[in-house]
Amino acid sequence: MRKRxxxxxxxxxxxxxxxxxxxxxxxxxxxxxxxxxxxxxxxYPDVRFSAQYDFARLDWRIDVTVPGAAGKxxxxxxxxxxxxxxxxxxxxxxxxxxxxxxxxxxAEELKDPATMSEEEVARMRSFGSTDNRRNGAGTPMFFxxxxxxxxxxADLESHIVSVRFLGKPTKVHERILPALxxxxxxxxxxxxxxxxxxxxxxxxxxxDAYYWRRIAGTQRLSFHSLGIAVDVLPKNRGGKEIFxxxxxDRVGADWILTPxxxxxxxxxxxxxxFEGEGFIWGGKWxxxxxxxxxxxxxxxQIRLLDAYAxxxxx
Numbered sequence: 001m002r003k004r005x006x007x008x009x010x011x012x013x014x015x016x017x018x019x020x021x022x023x024x025x026x027x028x029x030x031x032x033x034x035x036x037x038x039x040x041x042x043x044y045p046d047v048r049f050s051a052q053y054d055f056a057r058l059d060w061r062i063d064v065t066v067p068g069a070a071g072k073x074x075x076x077x078x079x080x081x082x083x084x085x086x087x088x089x090x091x092x093x094x095x096x097x098x099x100x101x102x103x104x105x106x107a108e109e110l111k112d113p114a115t116m117s118e119e120e121v122a123r124m125r126s127f128g129s130t131d132n133r134r135n136g137a138g139t140p141m142f143f144x145x146x147x148x149x150x151x152x153x154a155d156l157e158s159h160i161v162s163v164r165f166l167g168k169p170t171k172v173h174e175r176i177l178p179a180l181x182x183x184x185x186x187x188x189x190x191x192x193x194x195x196x197x198x199x200x201x202x203x204x205x206x207x208d209a210y211y212w213r214r215i216a217g218t219q220r221l222s223f224h225s226l227g228i229a230v231d232v233l234p235k236n237r238g239g240k241e242i243f244x245x246x247x248x249d250r251v252g253a254d255w256i257l258t259p260x261x262x263x264x265x266x267x268x269x270x271x272x273x274f275e276g277e278g279f280i281w282g283g284k285w286x287x288x289x290x291x292x293x294x295x296x297x298x299x300x301q302i303r304l305l306d307a308y309a310x311x312x313x314x
Contacts, residue, residue: 039301171210173227
């Protein structure tokens, strides 16, 4: 559902970052660097991305360097291939059809199921099927597991910190802590004058984040396993639905038709704060997860770059 070819920069020979990260000129023709690399660079400014075109594989080779954290591992380096934005290691290139792009379109507006066509409904039902979740394409975790140092559970947990978020104890990856602190400060500021936000905070049961597990029906790690996803679970949902899978277990295939009015949601202003700090909201997914926020600043950067490219072609 998230497969979208990441576009390419319209400029030839444009520098991405550092030596070797340029467009490539061959026989007078220009080979442009994928502009999705700009989104990754802007999203993770402390990470170095260097790109060179590999003519043997007919793809961009991306060398990535992550600085070591204080008191933790030294500098880490890894090589990926662009693979239409999937960022795959060389050994996975022959299976690229099994992976989505990392830089998919994150919706700006919430999709109302009442406006879905029969084809869209059927597609979402198929997407949420057990068979598709076990055997269909999925998120390539290779870049994220490298970025967050998840070679093993022990390595990952060396970066997990215990904190309080929105008044509740939780554990998160240290890389996202600054963004999470900004979310908390902005939400608490909103609560001073917004009764809906105050009610949201008073109704919070937990803000669970780190939990090492595989996604149900797959062998892929959850983003909770990396400590970069947070579930804001309310004490009382008022009888409303909050997670597509729980709804499917109760009502069957009609889970997708659950009206927006029957879904529990954080206040719109709270969602906007999370998004403003680089967190996507699971309520905008077709398989809705309305308690779920996940740190993916690259999706907001690719949105900005796509908007800029579209404006230049008008």
